[in-house]
Amino acid sequence: EDQVTQSPEALRLQEGESSSLNCSYTVSGLRGLFWYRQDPGKGPEFLFTLYSAGEEKEKERLKATLTKKESFLHITAPKPEDSATYLCAVQGGNTPLVFGKGTRLSVIA
Amino acid sequence: SAVISQKPSRDICQRGTSLTIQCQVDSQVTMMFWYRQQPGQSLTLIATANQGSEATYESGFVIDKFPISRPNLTFSTLTVSNMSPEDSSIYLCSVARGGAQETQYFGPGTRLLVL
Numbered sequence: 001e002d003q004v005t006q007s008p009e010a011l012r013l014q015e016g017e018s019s020s021l022n023c024s025y026t027v028s029g030l031r032g033l034f035w036y037r038q039d040p041g042k043g044p045e046f047l048f049t050l051y052s053a054g055e056e057k058e059k060e061r062l063k064a065t066l067t068k069k070e071s072f073l074h075i076t077a078p079k080p081e082d083s084a085t086y087l088c089a090v091q092g093g094n095t096p097l098v099f100g101k102g103t104r105l106s107v108i109a
Numbered sequence: 110s111a112v113i114s115q116k117p118s119r120d121i122c123q124r125g126t127s128l129t130i131q132c133q134v135d136s137q138v139t140m141m142f143w144y145r146q147q148p149g150q151s152l153t154l155i156a157t158a159n160q161g162s163e164a165t166y167e168s169g170f171v172i173d174k175f176p177i178s179r180p181n182l183t184f185s186t187l188t189v190s191n192m193s194p195e196d197s198s199i200y201l202c203s204v205a206r207g208g209a210q211e212t213q214y215f216g217p218g219t220r221l222l223v224l
Contacts, residue, residue: 004151034212043201043215044152046110087152096167097213099151 002027002092006100013078013107021073021103023088028095033071035064036087038102044087047073078107111135111204113216121222122192129188130219132202137182140205142213143175147198155200158185192223 005024013019025033032051036044048057050066057064061082063074073086085102092098112135122128132141141158156164156177164177179185189196200219205211 032212036215041218041220043113043203043218046212046214049212089152096154096157099153101149101151 002090002095002098004088004090004098004100006086006088006103008103009101010104011106013075013105015079015107015109016077018074018076018078020075021086021105023071023073023100024069025071025088025090026069027090027092027098029093031091031093033066034089034091034097035071035073036089038085038087047086075105078105080107080109083107111138111206111214113202113204113214115200115202115216115219117219118217119220119222121224124193124223126192127188127190128192128221129186130200130202132185132187132216134183134204138204138206139182140211140213141179141185142203142205143177143185143187144201144203144215145198146201146218152201155187158187189221192221194223197221197223 003026007022032049035047038044048064053068055066061076065072083106085104087102089097089099114133116131143155144152146152154167155170156166158164158177158179160179176188202216203213205213
């Protein structure tokens, strides 16, 4: 059974304080790992798709990396507007997308 | 990406009643999905809405409780039937342009509270 575990559950950072969010997964035949951002009262917003170990993708202050067992979302010099819940999901074989519970990020000015 | 709208955005309903949620996409898509997001829990797939045929339900979800329609490639509805307080949740529609393993884009969600 595909599983996704995200840590920490919540993270509080000062503005400019870089950090990383972790997504550990077990999946049979990874087809893709997805990162989404979700603001309160809104649907998830797509950030990245990673397909194979060693792959990296960047967007503004965010960089996502992938190994065979986990993915990291690195946030460099975060701003208050980066505050949100970040969701990780995996797609394996012919199975549905499986989501983690998310990491709730708060960036304090 | 895709522009996805859902109606209603939120509702408060009495137990025993039913609510139909609509999902509209700005262009034709291959795949449409319905998810549930309960407080403190991860998103859970309810079913895949298939155009022109019956929806494909995940384990723990049944057609009598969550009937789904998909009359064309841009529109789908999810009905939550005979509601109980345990059905209080956020219901999300998502779409993928390619196959089921393509990137999914989500609508804004429908917040449902059942009293």
